[in-house]
Amino acid sequence: MAERSPVHKRGPNGALPAGARVAAATRRNGGRPAGLGVLEGHLGYYLRRAQVSVFQDFIRTLASIDIRPAQYSVLIVIGSNAKLSQADVAHLLGIERARLVRLLDRLEKRGLTQRLPSPTDRRSHVLKLTPAGQQTLKRAKALAAAHESRLAERLGPAHHRMMIEALRDFEL
């Protein structure tokens, strides 16, 4: 193993490399390496950072079609289940009905989804993808698959699948 050099040169753009900052903080800290303390024992902390990192990549990946994770999840669920109501979708995704209303407002304004009157319940809407919505979803799926591949590659496919299974029916 080649030891990383302790010489911290400022990059061409002058950005302070992470190693330099940690080293400086360690020095100030009387020799003990600067770290996260008890935080390193908290799963929630790492879940958060991982989730943010994954979402950032997802957003970057689908930026060309301007679809964010929440929008993607709505399109997927509507596209995978016929005649769902808004309450159904909100419940499936674990989000508030109020939040879904606003998501659908925007998707509908973009011509991707439709709210049809339910034939059996006049309070309710039957949700549907427009042809444009189906088209967009198709492209979204392709991009999302690329994103997921990157993730699987980064974690190792076995690890990747294991984490999905571990989290699948997680609910505190």
Added chain:
Amino acid sequence: MAERSPVHKRGPNGALPAGARVAAATRRNGGRPAGLGVLEGHLGYYLRRAQVSVFQDFIRTLASIDIRPAQYSVLIVIGSNAKLSQADVAHLLGIERARLVRLLDRLEKRGLTQRLPSPTDRRSHVLKLTPAGQQTLKRAKALAAAHESRLAERLGPAHHRMMIEALRDFEL
């Protein structure tokens, strides 16, 4: 294994049980069970849901001392490393300097942290916990430990540790 009864009675409060909603949606869906579609292959989706669930429990657990996850992480890092600057803390936690400024404003207003002038750099602040801050952090740690125990129990201790290790050095 006792099969769950397919009879969906409305609860005393009238709330529609999850099983009933899924069953109804399934019926509308021509027999295929209503589900999350391709979403079930996306780690990010489950990471998100798990993270939200864990944070909700954390917030509930520390509600008595009014400390939220972000505030907790700042207190921990300051308490674990002497003489960190704001840029150091922001970098360690992976948050924006601007965000940390506002977090510290509130913690300082509550008398939990201090910004001392750095003796070596007049742009910079040396961050410190006040005695009150140390006290609050101590109680926060106790409560957070209880939260983490619940989590470990829910996942199984082995699973729990494995997930932390898997996520520890994750960065897309």
Added chain:
DNA sequence: GGAAATTGTTGTCATGAGCAACAATATCGG
């Protein structure tokens, strides 16, 4: 038939991420 619940909707508030700009200060390169 009346009480109670559900559905979609609107409004409001708080948290959080991300970006841009700024003055003060420090560092780099020649």
Added chain:
DNA sequence: CCGATATTGTTGCTCATGACAACAATTTCC
């Protein structure tokens, strides 16, 4: 040593998201 360039803390904005409360219309329960 000096000027160019970076960093530091800060402020101001915008946007996404979560959480709650209230509401009218409608449905369901008893």
